[in-house]
Amino acid sequence: MTAANRSCLELLARLGYAARGTVSLIIGLLALLAALGRGGGTTGSKGALLTLLSQPLGNLLLAAVALGLFGFSIWRALQSVLDADGLGTAPKAIVIRFGQAVSAAIYFSLGVFAVSLLAGWGYGSGNEEQSAQDWTAWLLAHSFGRWLVGAVGLAIAGAGLGMAYKAWTASFKQHLGCGGDTARWVVPLGRAGYAARALVFLIIGAFLVAAAYQSDPSEARGLGGALLALQEQPFGRALFGLVALGLAAFGAFEFVEARYRHIAAPEGAEIGKVTRAGLV
Structure with a gap:
């Protein structure tokens, strides 16, 4: 890989962190406005993209975010398949790298949704709650569906525990x-x-486990539904406000990552090997 290509890949990765930050910042700020009784609302990533599109110069902003989402997907794939962060092959590292692969797929699909909005095709598919319930119902209709939904719920809850560990240890500093x-x-x-x-991931995971246990897809929740569930708890408004503020803080933190994160682009030979193997 030439120096120019490596610089381009690094730029895409940094733009990707900024795009993820934009999405999280919108989600957090909308929820915070709702907690303060000043409008806003609860939404997920697709709703955040719809909100961005409705702003002045929304098409231009959304196009930049879409490019960033694809860039972040590429970076996540390189982290997972080529171990760009140098995690190694220990069991814990394999789990993290598998999570990065899942993240690559999620952000690629979100980038596709952003492009569909720009093309005028995606307005009717922004309901993440319905999407979560639809794919849960699809899984439940198959053999071992309840086990699969439960496994997904546990995996999401596990990711939440991993984030809690990062929050406690500040391991992201490295x-x-x-x-x-x-x-x-x-x-x-x-x-x-x-x-x-x-906290949000733990709630989403818990709802999926409940959906599996009750064989009821209506129990499934997306990010917006998890935020609404917080409001229904004792001291829910205060907790909801704190989580909203935290999500906005994560959005701001992603802009810090866009600026300061170590981006170690893999060598061209490594990428070539994976490409020839049909893995990326």
């Missing part, structure tokens, strides 16, 4: 190239963001 005064505010920002995402 991938950042900032220190001193910058680190003093970046670390709390990252901790707040990962803690909020951990």
Whole structure:
């Protein structure tokens, strides 16, 4: 890989972190406005893209975010398949790299949705709650469907626990190239963001396990549904507000990652091997 190609890949990865930050920031700010009684609402990633499109220069902004989402998907694939972060092949590393592969697929599909919005095709498919319930119903209709839905729920809850660990240990620092005064505010920002995402993922996972146990797809929830579930708990409004603030903090933290994260683009020979094997 030439230096120019490596620079292009790094730029795509950084744009990807910024795109993910934009989506999370919109979700968090909308939820925070709802918690404060100033409008807003609960939504997921697709709803955030719809909101972005409705803004002045929305087409231009959404096109930039779509490019970033595809760039982030590519970077996640390189992290997973080529071990761009140097995690190794220990069991824990394999689990993390598998999660990165799943993340690559998710952000690629989100990029496709963004492009469909730009083309005027995707407006009717932005209901993430219905989408979650539809694919849950599809899985439940198959043999061992309840086990599959339960496994997905446990995997999502496991991802939530992983985020909680990051929030507790601030292990994300090892991938950042900032220190001193910058680190003093970046670390709390990252901790707040990962803690909020951990709680949301745990709620989504719990609802999927409930859907599997009851064989009822209507129990499934997306991100927006998880936020609504928080409001229904004791002290729900305060908890909902804190989580909304945390999601917005994660969005801001992603812009920090876009600037300071270590991006180690794999060598061209490595990418060629994987391409010839049909893996990317």
